[in-house]
C-alpha cells in the first residue's frame with residue numbers, strides 16, 4: 001500500500017520552491033544561499049539543492065564573494081540574463097514597438113516601426129507584426145538566447161483566447177490575432193500571447209517602474225484611447241471575460257464630442273491624445289487624420305513651455321477630465337497611485353495640477369484615499385516592455401524552461 005504524497009506532489013512542491021528562490025533573487029540580488037534560507041524559511045540544504053538546480057537550468061549564476069556581516073565570505077547569486085529573453089510587441093494607431101528583455105530585466109533591444117494600423121486591414125497588421133516579431137526573435141537567437149515567449153499588446157478588448165473582440169481605434173472587430181500570428185510565424189517553439197495594452201503597461205510599471213511593487217496601481221495609456229491597467233493586491237484585475245479597465249469609455253460629459261466607440265462624451269473623446277491635439281492645434285487635421293502624434297505633441301509642449309495661455313488652459317481642462325476619471329477609479333478601487341503613460345508623459349507638468357485638484361474634489365475618501373497621480377518614468381514602449389514582462393512572470397510563477405541540453 002502506498003502512503004504519503006505522490007511523486008506529482010513532490011514535483012509541485014519543488015517547482016513552487018524553485019520559483020520562491022527565483023523571485024527572492026530577482027527582488028534582492030545579489031544575495032547568498034544563507035540570505036535566501038533566512039528570508040524564505042526553507043532550510044539551508046534545501047536552498048542549496050534548489051540553487052544548484054537553478055544554476056543547472058541557467059536561471060541563476062554565481063557572482064564572486066561578498067563579505068558577510070558575520071562569518072566567512074559567501075558566494076553571491078544573481079539572475080542569469082544570458083540564456084533567455086522574452087519579446088514584447090505593442091500595436092498602437094500609428095506604430096509598432098518591439099522590445100526584447102532578458103530574465104535579469106536588461107532591455108536587449110527596442111525597435112519602432114511606423115505603421116498606420118487604422119488605415120490597414122487586420123491581415124496587413126498581422127503580416128507586419130509577424131515580420132517584426134520574427135526579426136526580433138532572429139536577433140535574440142543570434143545572441144544564443146532562447147526566446148521564452150512573445151506577447152503582443154493591443155488597444156482593445158482581448159479575450160482569453162487572444163482574440164481581439166473590439167479595438168475601435170484600430171477599426172478591428174473579432175480579429176483572431178493569436179491564432180493568426182501563430183500561423184504567420186509558422187508555429188514557433190515559443191509561446192505566443194495577446195493582451196490588452198493597458199494591462200501589459202501596468203505589468204511593466206509594477207515590475208520595473210518608479211512604483212515597483214506597489215500593490216494597488218493603475219496605469220492609464222495615453223494613446224488614441226485611454227485604457228486602464230488595474231493592479232489590485234499585487235495582481236492584475238481582468239474581470240469575468242478579461243474586459244476590465246475600459247475607463248476611456250466612461251461618460252464624462254453627455255454633451256461632449258462623439259467617441260470612436262459610437263457614444264458621446266467618453267473620457268477618451270474628451271482627454272485622449274487626438275482630443276488634445278484638436279483642441280490646441282485646430283489646423284493639425286486639415287491634411288487628413290493624423291497618423292503620427294509625436295510632432296504634434298512636441299508642438300503642444302513647445303507652446304505650453306512658452307506659456308501660451310490657450311494651450312495652458314486647454315491642458316488644464318484636459319487635466320480636469322483626467323482627474324474626473326481617476327476619481328471614479330479611486331471611489332471604486334482606492335489605488336495608491338495612478339500612473340499616466342504614453343503621450344501624457346511629456347504633457348504631465350501641465351496636466352497633473354488640474355488632475356490632482358479634480359481628484360481631491362471628486363473622491364469621497366479624505367486625501368483622495370492616499371491616491372497620487374504621477375507620470376510614468378519608463379519611457380515610450382511601456383506596453384511592449386510589459387509584453388516581455390508577462391512572459392518573464394510565467395517563469396517567476398514556476399513555469400521554468402526545461403534545462404538546456406549539455
Ligand SMILES: [Zn+2]
Pocket residue numbers: 248249259260261262263266
Ligand atoms: Zn467611447
